[in-house]
Amino acid sequence: MATKKRNGIIIPMQLKGNEIVEDLFKEISEEDIIEKNISINDELLINCSHELKTPLNIIYGAAQMIELSARNISDDNLTNYVNSIKNNCFRLTKYINHILDLTAIEAGEYKLNLERVNIVEVVEYVVQKIAPRIKEMGLNILFDTNVEEKYVIIDSELFGKSILNIISNAVKFSKQGGTILVEFTDYKTNIEIKIEDNGIGIDTKYLEKIFHRFGQVDKSLSRGSEGSGIGLKLAKAIIELHGGKVSAESKLNEGSTFSVKIPLGNKDTIHSLYKNDDVKVIDYDTINQLVHIEFSDIFNIS
Numbered sequence: 001m002a003t004k005k006r007n008g009i010i011i012p013m014q015l016k017g018n019e020i021v022e023d024l025f026k027e028i029s030e031e032d033i034i035e036k037n038i039s040i041n042d043e044l045l046i047n048c049s050h051e052l053k054t055p056l057n058i059i060y061g062a063a064q065m066i067e068l069s070a071r072n073i074s075d076d077n078l079t080n081y082v083n084s085i086k087n088n089c090f091r092l093t094k095y096i097n098h099i100l101d102l103t104a105i106e107a108g109e110y111k112l113n114l115e116r117v118n119i120v121e122v123v124e125y126v127v128q129k130i131a132p133r134i135k136e137m138g139l140n141i142l143f144d145t146n147v148e149e150k151y152v153i154i155d156s157e158l159f160g161k162s163i164l165n166i167i168s169n170a171v172k173f174s175k176q177g178g179t180i181l182v183e184f185t186d187y188k189t190n191i192e193i194k195i196e197d198n199g200i201g202i203d204t205k206y207l208e209k210i211f212h213r214f215g216q217v218d219k220s221l222s223r224g225s226e227g228s229g230i231g232l233k234l235a236k237a238i239i240e241l242h243g244g245k246v247s248a249e250s251k252l253n254e255g256s257t258f259s260v261k262i263p264l265g266n267k268d269t270i271h272s273l274y275k276n277d278d279v280k281v282i283d284y285d286t287i288n289q290l291v292h293i294e295f296s297d298i299f300n301i302s
């Protein structure tokens with residue numbers, strides 16, 4: 001494969017035709033990245049290229065199968081291939097959106113689309129939507145709340161992405177038979193959404209790192225469930241943009257609890273500054289689409 005050297009690191013030049021290049025970036029180790037001080041942009045490019053490769057190859061394979069078998073294909077097969085194409089398009093969309101959202105937030109250029117929504121209804125709907133597929137994976141997901149409704153001011157689509165990311169991690173890192181608990185608590189002056197799993201857990205020495213770019217704990221552990229390594233960094237940025245905080249507690253082999261807290265009472269919070277009393281009717285189509293995209297690397301909800 002054609003390569004060129006930059007800062008002493010081998011950078012692949014291009015994909016050759018339709019060849020599936022498994023070891024595209026093999027030459028660059030994590031140590032290299034730290035030692036050779038590759039810029040953040042290069043890191044982003046490298047990690048995302050890794051992540052974009054797999055779905056791209058699958059889309060290509062599915063397209064080839066359709067092409068080859070178009071004349072005598074059975075309907076079932078056709079549906080499978082088309083679903084595979086769609087799901088992998090969602091995967092690409094997810095990673096590309098993550099990069100775009102994170103870049104815009106960090107540049108201070110993201111314009112929140114604030115609305116007054118019943119957050120309990122949104123979170124409960126998401127849990128109900130994914131529950132059947134989670135059950136098929138041999139896991140359980142439960143939702144608990146101390147109130148039936150709570151109206152908060154959020155950019156529901158953006159905020160939804162952060163919660164979905166944390167839930168999807170809980171699913172990815174659960175053990176067979178595991179349970180994920182999504183718990184909403186209204187503390188009046190603030191709200192908390194807790195996502196608890198009894199999965200593989202995170203070693204204390206990595207806990208701080210997971211909210212940073214590419215903070216994957218152990219690639220060998222997480223490879224069964226792939227990821228871009230920027231999901232939690234983006235989730236943190238989104239939650240902070242809403243004036244909130246995210247934190248994690250974990251015990252190795254016992255599980256993890258992520259807590260998202262949004263203040264409501266203080267002056268200067270989004271909640272106090274927003275003057276529009278209109279309530280946004282929840283747009284289930286948008287939430288469905290969001291769930292498809294955010295869970296596309298775990299399962300295909302068709």
Ligand code: ADP
Nearest residue numbers: 169170173210216217227228229230231232256
């Ligand atoms: P990724 O897309 O790789 O999952 P994230 O930023 O969402 O990236 O997560 C970073 C890393 O944090 C994961 O790769 C994993 O090592 C660890 N992690 C996140 N959530 C959990 C969890 N619930 N249980 C165990 N490990 C987790």
